[in-house]
Structure formats: structure tokens, C-alpha cells
Amino acid sequence: MPNGLWVVPVGLMILVLSIVSAGLSAEIGDGGFGLGHPVSESDIATWNIDVSPDGQGLPPGQGTVTQGAQLYAMKCASCHGPTGKEGPNDVLVGGQGSLRTAKPLKTIGSYWPYATTLYDYLRRAMPFTAPQSLKPGDIYALVAWLLNQNQIIAEDTILDAHSLSKIEMPNRNGFIPDPRPDIH
Amino acid sequence: MxxxxxxxxxxxxxxxxxxxxxxxxxxxxxxxxxxxxxxxxxxxxxxxxxxxxxxxxxxxxxxPRSYGERSPFEKQTRLVAPTSSTTPLQGLQGIITPSALHFERHHNGVPAIDPTRHRLLIHGLVDHPLFFTLEELMRLPSASRIAFVECSGNSRDGWGEARDVTVQSLHGLTSTSEWTGVRLSTLLDTVHVQREATWMLAEGSDAAALARSVPLTDEVLNEAMVCYGQNGEPLWPEQGYPLRLLLPGFEGNINVKWLRRLKFGSAPFMTRWETAKYTDLLPDGKAYQFSLAMEAKSVITRPSGQQHLHPGFQEIQGLAWSGRGRITTVEVSVDTGQTWQPARLQEPVLPKCHTRFRLPWSWDGQETIIQSRCLDETGYQQPTRDELIKVRGTHSSYHYNGIQSWKIGRDGVVRNVYA
Structure with a gap:
């Protein structure tokens, strides 16, 4: 889409940049500005906290449903209720089959398309008052308990990088790419 | 004399x-x-x-004083809720939102970041993963742009019952600033992004570590910026100090604030915010995903909800904006939708930016409903509430852009209604 504000500067800048980078990038090996610091693999590992649906980014470690139950009671129940259904914050359990009804209930079990997202989210953002305080084994255990409460995995499941990335969530195919504009 | x-x-x-x-x-x-x-x-x-x-x-x-304050006679403020605050649209002039009144939405508070310690990491499918300090980013070629940012949940009341509230309460999760920073394309050239890269994860350094996947479309490659400036000074803390992503026209939360990391990949990363949260549930149980553009919307800000009107002359004013480009037309009805007349668009009219419209009007003291509807340069027309709900139902939560109706009673009181 044409952008009136940028038409002239962008055109000029691309011209200038292409000249500059042609001249400099061969010598200094980047876009020609010589700015930014090279990063070591260990730096990246510290910062690289996301987990993809294919399991990339899941660390070593494991956890069980039983361990998760204890951790949940200690660290999560005060905001999400004793069984994950009570709130007051996001309801985590139940709601399966409700999405097309008059009262849809969006939970991990009814709505989330990927189990890996649960690991990613707990690692980066939970518990709310102490984010990034959970160890990998704690996170696997909490994910195990939450998935078990939602009747997605059995009670004796031991969750690790391999078993978590294999889990198929009930609403895996519940999403469609943005088709808008959809009002005509 | x-x-x-x-x-x-x-x-x-x-x-x-x-x-x-x-x-x-x-x-x-x-x-x-x-x-x-x-x-x-x-x-x-x-x-x-x-x-x-x-x-x-x-x-x-x-x-003289070292950092100014507004007149003590001026009292308009944001309306504060636990995780957000809204811009007082009814009191703004022109199109720029003062930084102190820019709406807020955050997912675990506003972090306090020392800019000398802040780093941006760019990695993934790139030849040269790099850390940037703020000082280095500010040495790169810069760009400025005036653009709106709107929360995808703005106007969400529209999916439910019509409450008797103000335009600020209903539609105040949108604001416009002049943003300054580095074009994303400049950074991509610097790290040599690889051809297989089709998505970019943007991650904030707040206590939610909010992260969103951004599709590397032509629109994004041409327009995205990594910004450190807002309205002539550094970003305000609530807007991402010291660094944020700007994706003009896209829903607010993907304009990741307190930006610390850009990671390039060949598929979306499927974070909680783009799966469990900012997706639009439809009546059949499916949901739109990556519904990023904020579609065209307009709203009359004066007169508006809970204001008191006197018979006689009253210039109608409002704001219109579209995440897909420029606003080309705003029409106003002062007779409950029977007739529509074009409003004057106040210059400047910029793409993906609030546009102020005006219409001279004299209220005769009789009960009526006033409304506005806008058209953007793609030919998209702001829908009625009925048209919107017919397609999306009432459980979408996000992206409500139906026509706003204000009912003016004989008592001069303006109320939010559906018409």
C-alpha cells in the first residue's frame, strides 16, 4: 500500500543504503553500519525462552501429574481456584464442547490449540506475582496436572520434551486464518 | 479604552x-x-x-520550569481500570494524543527499565545474530510516522448490552502519536535475514514477557518500525520505554512494548496471546486467528455519551481511522439514520492514523440519534452493529467496529444506544 509520508524518504533511503551496503558490507560483514554486537550461543540460550508447537525450545527435565497437583495448590490455586474451574482469574479447566453454545467457556482444554504453548506461557509469565521463577521440572509437572484435569492425558503420564510435543489438543483445528474483510 | x-x-x-x-x-x-x-x-x-x-x-x-505541566485548570484524565486506561477522546483536539493521555494496556504492569542496560537481541534465521544497545539503534538511520495504535479489545462493549457510559469508556483504547525509530527493514539488512524467514517473534521485557508472532508480509516489511521516540521525546513507560515495535494498523498488543527480542522463523510461534487470547470466536465455534488489521471505525466524540447538550449551534466532531490505509469519507446522520451527509475531514488525513471530522449542526431540541460511518481507501465501509453480529455473533470479544449511535433526549442528555 502506498504510504504518502514515506514515499520520498524510503525511495531515497533504499538508494542510499544500497550504495552504502554495497561498499561496506563486503568488508565488515553486516548491513554496512558496523553497529550491533555479535552474540554467543550461550547468550542466545539465556534469552531464547520461547517454545514452538513442534517442541523446539523445550528444555530437559520432567514432571508428573501428582507433583503438579502439589505445585498448583501452592502457587496457582489462589488465583485460578482449587480445581482450576473456580477463578477468580482465568478458568483453566472444563468448557469442552461449549464453544458453539450461547455460553462459550474458553479454557486450556476447550480452546488452546497447542500444549507447548502452555509450557511457553508458564515459563515466561507465571505465577503472576513471581514470573520466571519456576524450574523446568515444575513447569512440566504443572502442565501435566492441567492437561490431566482437562482429561487430555492420563494420571500416570510423565511429561517431558518428547511426550509434551506429541500431545494433540482437542481444539487443534479450531482456528482459521483471518478472512476479513468479512462484512459486505 | x-x-x-x-x-x-x-x-x-x-x-x-x-x-x-x-x-x-x-x-x-x-x-x-x-x-x-x-x-x-x-x-x-x-x-x-x-x-x-x-x-x-x-x-x-x-x-520558567525545567519540565512543563498543563494548566492546573485542565483536569481531563485517563479512566483507569486494573490492566488498562482509556484516552479521553471527548476532550482531545486535532489528531495527536498527548503522551500522558495515551491509552494503556499491559499484561503484568509497566516495567521500570534502565535504558543503559536494555538490549535488543535479533536472532533465529539470520546470518549475523546481534545485540543492539539503545545508543546503537539511535545511531542507525531513523524514520518518523504519525499512526494510531488501538487495542483489539477497544469498543468491545458493542458485542454486549448498550451501557450508559462515555465515549472514553467505550472507545478510548485508541490513541495517535508521532513515533520515531528505526525501520525494521534496516535491522533486517544489518543481520542478513535468511530467505526462509516468514515469521518474526517479538518479545517484551515486561513481567508477562509478552510475545507475538508477526507475519513478514510486504506490508510489515515496508512499514514496521522499532521505535524509541513518541511525540518528540523518548517513549513513555506505559508505551514501551525504552523500545517498542510499531506495526501501523495492526491490533495494539502485537506492537510489542519494552521490546527485547526479535527472532526469525519459518512458522508462527503460537504464543498464548495469539491462540488462547487475541482470537475471535465465531458462532460455529471456530475462531479467526492472526486477525491483525484494525478495520475502519469512526465515532462522534462531541456530542457523546453522558454529555449535556443545549439547543442551538453545536459543531459535531469525531475521529475516524482505518488499519488498512487512509480514511476517504465520513458521513454523519443527525436523524436516526434516515439521511447521511458528508463531514469535513480535517487535515492532515494520514494512512493508519486518527482523522478528525467535523460537521456544523444546530440541535432543535427534539429527541434524535446521531451517528457516523466511514469509508477507507480500500473501499471498506464501517458496518452497522447488526451487519457485524450477523457474521461474527456476539462472542468475538475483539475487533468491534460497528457504527456508534448516540441518542439525544429532549433533556439534552446524550446516551449510548443501539439503533
Whole structure:
């Protein structure tokens, strides 16, 4: 889409940049500005906290449903209720089959398309008052308990990088790419 | 007439109706007239009393100060909720939102970040993963752009019952700023992004570590910026200090604030916010995903909800914006949708930016409903609420852009209604 504000500067800048980078990038090996610091693999590992649906980014470690139950009671129940259904914050359990009804209930079990997202989210953002305080084994255990409460995995499941990335969530195919504009 | 006397006349609207008073009486009368509503002693002349401190010509003014504040007479504020605050659209002038009134939405508070310690990591499918300090980013070629940012949940009341609230409460999760920073394309050139890269994870350094996947479309590659400036100064903390992503026209939360990391990949990363959260549930149980553009919307801001109108002339004013480009037309109805007339668009009219519209109007004191609807340069017309709900139901939560209706009663009170 044409952008009136940028038409002239962008055109000029691309011209200038292409000249500059042609001249400099061969010598200094980047876009020609010589700015930014090279990063070591260990730096990246510290910062690289996301987990993809294919399991990339899941660390070593494991956890069980039983361990998760204890951790949940200690660290999560005060905001999400004793069984994950009570709130007051996001309801985590139940709601399966409700999405097309008059009262849809969006939970991990009814709505989330990927189990890996649960690991990613707990690692980066939970518990709310102490984010990034959970160890990998704690996170696997909490994910195990939450998935078990939602009747997605059995009670004796031991969750690790391999078993978590294999889990198929009930609403895996519940999403469609943005088709808008959809009002005509 | 001396300037001093003229000043007193201006300060007392009643003074011109008593022309027989001499200058001395007029001065004294002017002062006491100001106090009349309290004392009601009209010609109780007290020429010997000290000058009225409210007369700006009779007391020395304030000295220079290092960082300004608005007039103490101005009181408009954001309306604060636990995780957000809204811009007082009803009180704004022009198109720029003052930084102190820009809406807020955050997912675990506003972090306090020391800019000298802040780093941006760019990695993933790139030849040269790099850390950037803020100082280095500011040395790169810069760009500025005026653009709106709107929360995808703005106007979400529209999916439910019509509450009797203000335009700020209904639609105040949108604001416009001049943003300054580095174009994303400049950074991509610097790290040599690889051809297989089709998505970019943007991650914030707040206590939610909010992260969103951004598709590397032509639109994103041409327009995205990594910004450190807002309205001529560094970003405000609530807007991402010291660094944020700007994706003009896209829903607010993907314009990741407190930006610390850009990671390139060949598929979306499927974070909680783009799966469990900012997706639009439809009546059949499916949900739109990566519904990023904020579609065209307009709303009359004056007169608007809970304001009190007097019969007679009243310029109608409002704002219109589209995440897909420029606003080309805004039409206003003052007769409950029977007829529509074009409003004047106030320059500048910029793509993906608030656009102010105006229409002269005289209210006859009769009950009516006023509405606005806009058209953007793609030909998209803002829908009615019924048209929207027919397709999306009432459980979408996000991206509501139906026509806003304000009912004006015979008592002059303006109320939010569906019409």
C-alpha cells in the first residue's frame, strides 16, 4: 500500500543504503553500519525462552501429574481456584464442547490449540506475582496436572520434551486464518 | 479604552452593560463581579483591597520550569481500570494524543527499565545474530510516522448490552502519536535475514514477557518500525520505554512494548496471546486467528455519551481511522439514520492514523440519534452493529467496529444506544 509520508524518504533511503551496503558490507560483514554486537550461543540460550508447537525450545527435565497437583495448590490455586474451574482469574479447566453454545467457556482444554504453548506461557509469565521463577521440572509437572484435569492425558503420564510435543489438543483445528474483510 | 480596562471588560461579561460607570468604578466593579456568584454584593466597591489573584494582569506570573505541566485548570484524565486506561477522546483536539493521555494496556504492569542496560537481541534465521544497545539503534538511520495504535479489545462493549457510559469508556483504547525509530527493514539488512524467514517473534521485557508472532508480509516489511521516540521525546513507560515495535494498523498488543527480542522463523510461534487470547470466536465455534488489521471505525466524540447538550449551534466532531490505509469519507446522520451527509475531514488525513471530522449542526431540541460511518481507501465501509453480529455473533470479544449511535433526549442528555 502506498504510504504518502514515506514515499520520498524510503525511495531515497533504499538508494542510499544500497550504495552504502554495497561498499561496506563486503568488508565488515553486516548491513554496512558496523553497529550491533555479535552474540554467543550461550547468550542466545539465556534469552531464547520461547517454545514452538513442534517442541523446539523445550528444555530437559520432567514432571508428573501428582507433583503438579502439589505445585498448583501452592502457587496457582489462589488465583485460578482449587480445581482450576473456580477463578477468580482465568478458568483453566472444563468448557469442552461449549464453544458453539450461547455460553462459550474458553479454557486450556476447550480452546488452546497447542500444549507447548502452555509450557511457553508458564515459563515466561507465571505465577503472576513471581514470573520466571519456576524450574523446568515444575513447569512440566504443572502442565501435566492441567492437561490431566482437562482429561487430555492420563494420571500416570510423565511429561517431558518428547511426550509434551506429541500431545494433540482437542481444539487443534479450531482456528482459521483471518478472512476479513468479512462484512459486505 | 486602555488595555487594562479592556481586560476587565473581558473578564466580566456583565461590565459592558453598565457603561455609566467611570474607569475607577469599572475596575472595582470588575473585580467584585468575579466574586458576585459568591457574595452577590454587586456595587460594593472595594478599590483599596488587594488585587484579585485570579486577574493574570495584576500578579506576576510563574517562572520558567525545567519540565512543563498543563494548566492546573485542565483536569481531563485517563479512566483507569486494573490492566488498562482509556484516552479521553471527548476532550482531545486535532489528531495527536498527548503522551500522558495515551491509552494503556499491559499484561503484568509497566516495567521500570534502565535504558543503559536494555538490549535488543535479533536472532533465529539470520546470518549475523546481534545485540543492539539503545545508543546503537539511535545511531542507525531513523524514520518518523504519525499512526494510531488501538487495542483489539477497544469498543468491545458493542458485542454486549448498550451501557450508559462515555465515549472514553467505550472507545478510548485508541490513541495517535508521532513515533520515531528505526525501520525494521534496516535491522533486517544489518543481520542478513535468511530467505526462509516468514515469521518474526517479538518479545517484551515486561513481567508477562509478552510475545507475538508477526507475519513478514510486504506490508510489515515496508512499514514496521522499532521505535524509541513518541511525540518528540523518548517513549513513555506505559508505551514501551525504552523500545517498542510499531506495526501501523495492526491490533495494539502485537506492537510489542519494552521490546527485547526479535527472532526469525519459518512458522508462527503460537504464543498464548495469539491462540488462547487475541482470537475471535465465531458462532460455529471456530475462531479467526492472526486477525491483525484494525478495520475502519469512526465515532462522534462531541456530542457523546453522558454529555449535556443545549439547543442551538453545536459543531459535531469525531475521529475516524482505518488499519488498512487512509480514511476517504465520513458521513454523519443527525436523524436516526434516515439521511447521511458528508463531514469535513480535517487535515492532515494520514494512512493508519486518527482523522478528525467535523460537521456544523444546530440541535432543535427534539429527541434524535446521531451517528457516523466511514469509508477507507480500500473501499471498506464501517458496518452497522447488526451487519457485524450477523457474521461474527456476539462472542468475538475483539475487533468491534460497528457504527456508534448516540441518542439525544429532549433533556439534552446524550446516551449510548443501539439503533
Amino acid at each position: 486602555s488595555d487594562e480596562t479592556r481586560e476587565h471588560l473581558e473578564h466580566s461579561s456583565r461590565a459592558p452593560s453598565v457603561p455609566a460607570l467611570n474607569r475607577r468604578q469599572l475596575l472595582a466593579g470588575g473585580a467584585s463581579l468575579l466574586a458576585m456568584s459568591v457574595s452577590s454584593t454587586l456595587f460594593d466597591a472595594h478599590a483599596e483591597e488587594p488585587p484579585d489573584a485570579r486577574d493574570p494582569m495584576r500578579v506576576p506570573g510563574a517562572l
